[in-house]
Amino acid sequence: MTATGDNGPKPKKWTKRILWILAVLVLAVGVAVLYINLAFPKVRCQAVDHLKSPDQLGDCFQCHLKATPKVAQDWYESKHGVMLVKCFVCHGQPDGKGSVPYAVSPDVNTTCRKCHDPSIKKMEYKYGLKPVCTDCHPFHNNSLHHKAYVKPVAKKTVQ
Amino acid sequence: MAVSRREFLKASAAATALMAIGAPVVKAAGSDGMDRWVKGVCRFCGTGCGVLVGVRGGKAVMVKGDPNNHNAGFLCLKGALMPPIIYAKERVTKPLIRKNGKLTPVSWDEALDYTAGKFKAVLKSDGPNAVAFYGSGQALTEETYLASKIFKAGLRCNNVEGNPRLCMASAVGGYVTTFGKDEPMGSYEDIDAATCFFIIGSNTSECHPILFKRIASRKQSDKNVKIIVVDPRKTNTARIADLHVSFKPGTDLAILNAMAYHIIQEELDNPRFHGRYVNFMNNKKEKVSFEDYQKFLADYTPEKAEALSGVPAATIRKMAQWFAESSATMSLWCMGINQRIRGVWANNLIHNLHLLTGKIGKPGSTPFSLTGQPNACGGVRDTGGLSHLLPAGRLIKKAEHRAEMEKLWGLAPGTINPKPGLHTVALYNALGQGKVKALLMLCTNPAHSLPNVNKHQAALARKDTFVCVIEAFRDAETLKFADVVLPPAFWCEREGVYGCSERRYSLISKAIDPPGQARPSVNILVDLAKRMGVDPKLVNFKNSAEVWDEWRAVARPTPYNFWGMTRERMRKESGIRWPCPDEKHPGTNIRYVRGEDPNIPKDHPRKYHFYGKPDGRAVIWLRPYKGAAEEPDAQYPFVLTTGRVIDHWHTGTMTMKVPELRKSFPKAYVELAAADAKKMGINNGDNVKLETRRDKMVFQARVSDVCRPGLVFVPFFDVHLLINKLTLDAFDPGSKQPEYKICAVRVSKV
Amino acid sequence: MAIAGLLVHSLVEEAEALQERISAMAGMTTYGIHEGQYIVVVAEAPGDQMEAAVDQLDRLPGVLTIYTTYLTIEDELEADGA
Known part of the structure; x- marks a missing residue:
């Protein structure tokens, strides 16, 4: 390596390399952005935008078996599934035009209380106010067959 | 929209977002946001779940289950979503008369006078048998009782029918021929004690969801509980079954008789019980012996039933074994058994199994007919709203029953027509032949729900038939054939009683005012009757509470006796099961059992007493096999x-x-x-x-x-x-x- | 008037600035920042303009994505004569 205080050739080589690296980065990012925004349009529509497929709106279960299989299967095998407490009873309709407000995580007071009010009141008397039932009680996979459900087993012990 | 409502929704919106990321949410004081909760009963099925209607700003906003009624606060998806129905834009809010082919809003006076005029004209020209009333198991008890009185006592017309003829008549026939009296003897509490459920001809999970939930919970609490589901469809109900039995439609009678055969052959019957409490009768209503019954059943071996039904003989034997050997067996059935050409016989054969094994009158052991509509029991069956009945189990054809009702209603002896009126299919056939010319309908949609409906739509469409319909929804198919439509108050817009499958009478309290010019049907009926020329003394009622008091008095001398269910008590409690003879009585869980049923004296010599029959014995009927009326063939396979x-x-x-x-x-x-x-x-x-x-x-x-x-x-x-x-x-x-x-x-x- | 509950996931360093900006927008109410990167927003807009309003939020610099957790347009149904 020639040692020299000369600033001529070294900076030019570095600039070129930096420029190349930047160019590759920009290209990579550009491709990534394009990929994310344009690839798999059908799946993206289904996942992201309920509203674009209005005729599927009613049959939540059939579509969610493919879109969110674990939740759908959990629900089907759970008490709510056997008792036909269908998705829209708690979650409403994704286009917001239902009588139940659309909610990914429904509000306990307007949803769970419709059927579970006596139990919620009991919880409140015994343990005081608890923020969210679902902290302890499984809502999608409260199993009919699980031995533990004979006496509901909370995920956390309530003091 | 009201500002407070918007704030409430915004708070909910924020809450859900916060919950999505697991942040703690503090419940604001009074955030359920209701002015008050009003007690009532669900508008839908015969389970009869108690509800609380949340009212805010004069509107019914939310429905939740009544914790004190039998459903312990639970509701199915239909019950939970009731409010939007009340405010549907299709609500009829003004009386309508068809003018130039179009239903046109008119005043109440015009609509009522027009209707009364039409009825009076037909009564004059063709007599009382040319008019008719077609009611519903969804009308209030007070409405059906009143309509039945108006026609049978006021107009001397026995053409009073209702849609329970289409769903529960066979169950009524089964209970009456077997036990002498209608209505189940057990209750929903039997579900909590049964160890074997025999569910036949019922898709309980979809048609009585909260009872299905109770059955599933029972099985969850005791692994030894066995559930048998007999249905040619493998419905959601079969998901909890230990045994799902599919069979060729129409072969149910053979299967049930074959189960009895097996029970006797394996000596699983209870001779002490049937020796004491049962008479055996053949299809000609002749009394026969137990040995005759055995000989009769020789035609119904499981092998012979297998050939007919497709159910393996071993499965039939297994069903019979479980039925007879379980400590407490409860049968539940619905339309699969009732809507059959020999539905009464099918009901009898289910009762036979319980009487043969003695699995009756004990907690968990009972033949329990599931009623489809919310008030077929309390409203139509009990008040006698069918063409052959009088209130509380009395019969038109019995002179002493007519005399009793004439006395109770203050009528001159001989007022009530001794000939029963037309049953539903016969009524609509008569309409089609121009023999019935004026029809008043309440709370039902026969142009959609009658079988072979083209024929009956044609009958309703006849130009010389006058049809007046009391109906809340504009888009009901029947309105296409209506000459007059009167707008009723809907569900919790007026007060009245519903009686569900387990003999429980519950009060629907008034939560909100009816829209537009809609009026409670009790008042519509009173007004109409007076204008038709019915003696005003017969319809001297200002509201449904006054009708209730008269109905209580009329039922008092009968085994239905629910004198203890005063209106005040109904308001305080969440439903009471009859018989309930006085205000301190808690209601009855099991009928026909000494110590449980107040109709049986405490010192009665025997424990069981089927007082509907003259000698206190129920009947095991020897019913032969009968398939369907229209079996599949080469053309229609x-x-x-x-x-x-x-x-x-x-x-x-x-x-x-x-x-x-x-x-x-x-x-x-x-x-x-x-x-x-x-x-x-x-x-x-x-x-x-x-x-x-x-x-x-x-x-x-x-x-x-x-x-x-x-x-x-x-x-x-x-x-x-x-x-x-x-x-x-x-x-x-x-x-x-x-x-x-x-x-x-x-x-x-x- | 439709009401939507939204979770705006933003870049950590932009969160506070974004919250102020969103609060200033018409029809938007914010309810705090959580875990340094989630802004809870309740949006009010006429039903047919809700999608545009959410889009507008999405395009703000510093916003990674928007989760809709709640949506109701029930009062507009009432106006239809229900």
Whole structure:
């Protein structure tokens, strides 16, 4: 390596390399952005935008078996599934035009209380106010067959 | 929208976002936001769940379960979503008269005078048998009692019928021929004690969801509980069954008799019980012996039943074994058994199994008929709202019963016509022949729900027939044939009683005011009756509470005695089961048992007493096999059956107003077995033509493993796909109930 | 008037600035920042303009994505004569 205080050739080589690296980065990012925004349009529509497929709106279960299989299967095998407490009873309709407000995580007071009010009141008397039932009680996979459900087993012990 | 409502929704919106990321949410004081909660009963099925209607700013905003009624606060998806129905834009809010083919709003006076005038004209020219009333198991008890009195006592017309003729008449016939009195002897509490459930002809999970929940919970609490589901369809109900038995439609009588055969052959019957408490009678109403019964059953060995029904003999034996050996067996059945050409016999044969084994009158052991509608029991069966009945189990054809009612109603002796009126199918046939010329309808939609409906729509369409309909929803198919429509107060817009399957009478309290000019039907009936010329003393009622008090008095001398259910008590409590003879009485859990049933003296010598029969003994009837009225043949090789789905109630006039239910189940379809679909090249969603001897219709196919091969199922809620155009109105000669469940159909891909 | 509950997931360093900006927008109410990167927003807009309003939020610099957790337009149904 020639040692020299000369600033001529070294900076030019570095600039070129930096420029190349930047160019590759920009290209990579550009491709990534394009990929994310344009690839798999059908799946993206289904996942992201309920509203674009209005005729599927009613049959939540059939579509969610493919879109969110674990939740759908959990629900089907759970008490709510056997008792036909269908998705829209708690979650409403994704286009917001239902009588139940659309909610990914429904509000306990307007949803769970419709059927579970006596139990919620009991919880409140015994343990005081608890923020969210679902902290302890499984809502999608409260199993009919699980031995533990004979006496509901909370995920956390309530003091 | 009101600012406070918007703030409430915004708070909910924020709460859900916070919950999505697990942040703690503090419940603001009074954030349930209601002015008050009003007690009532669900508008839908015969389970009769208690509800609390949340009222805010004069509007019914939310419904939750009543914790103090039998459902302990639980509701199914229909009950939970009731509010939007009340405020549907299709509500009839003004009286309407058809002028120049169009239903036109008029004043109450004009509508009532016009209707009364038409009735008076027909009464004058053709007599009382040319008018009729067609009511409903969804009307209030007070409404049906009043209508029945107006016609039978006021107009001397016994043509008082109701849609329970189409669903529960066979169950009534079964209870009356076996026990002498209508209505189940057990209650929902038996579910909590049973160790074996025999569910036949019922899709309990979709048609009585909260009872299904109670049964499933029972099984969860005790692994030894056995559930048998007998149904040619493998419905959601079968998900909790230990044994699902599919059988050839129409062979139920053979299977039930074969179970009895096995029970006797294996000596699992209870000779002490049936020796003491049962008479054996043959089909000619002659008393016979137990040995005669045994000989009769020799035609119904499990092997012979297998040949007829397709159910393996070993399975029949297993069912019978479980039934007889379990410590407490409860049978539940619904339309699969009732809507049959020999529905009364099918009911008898289920009772036979309980009487043979003594599994009756003990906690968990009872034959329990599931009632479809919310008030078929309390409203129509108990008040006698059918053409052969008088209130509280009395019969028109019995002179002493007529005399009793004439005395109670203050009528001159001989006022009540001694001849029973026309049953439903006969009534509509008479309408079609021009023999009945004026018809008043309440709270039912026969142009959609009658079997073989093209014929009956033609009857309603006749120019010389006057039809006045009291109906809340503009889009009901029947309104197409109405000459006058009167707007009633709907559900919790007026106070009144519903009586559900377990003999429980519960009060629906008034929560909100009716819209527009709608009025409570009790007041409509009183007004109409007076204008028709009925003696005003007979209809001297200002409201339903006054009608209730008279009905209580009329039932007091009978085993229905619910004198203790004063209106005040009904307001305080959440339903009481009759008999309930005084205000301190808590209501009755089990009938016909000493110590439980207040109709039996405490010192009665025997523990069980079937007081409906002259000698206190129930009857085991020797009923022979009878298949369906229209079996499949070469031309029409499939069986068509109809029924309900959980999302929709009956003709959909209410549930279609709930966006979630409408979207969940927008159209009817034909449910096809996978094996049949494969043979015919039919895929899910394909168009399929169904054709019976009466009509044809195209449905989208839903291919699944629910129906057995050879069977197709169509739900009947869809007004645009009226499956009743294809069904037939052959009826049980005893109960006059039509056989909706079976007819022959041709299936082809379109 | 439709009401939507939204979770705006933002870049950590932009969160505070974004919250102020969103609060200033018409029809938007914010309810705090959680875990340094989630802004809870309740949006009010006429039903047919809700999608545009959410889009507008989405395009703000510093916003990674928007989760809709709640949506109701029930009062507009009432106006239809229900």
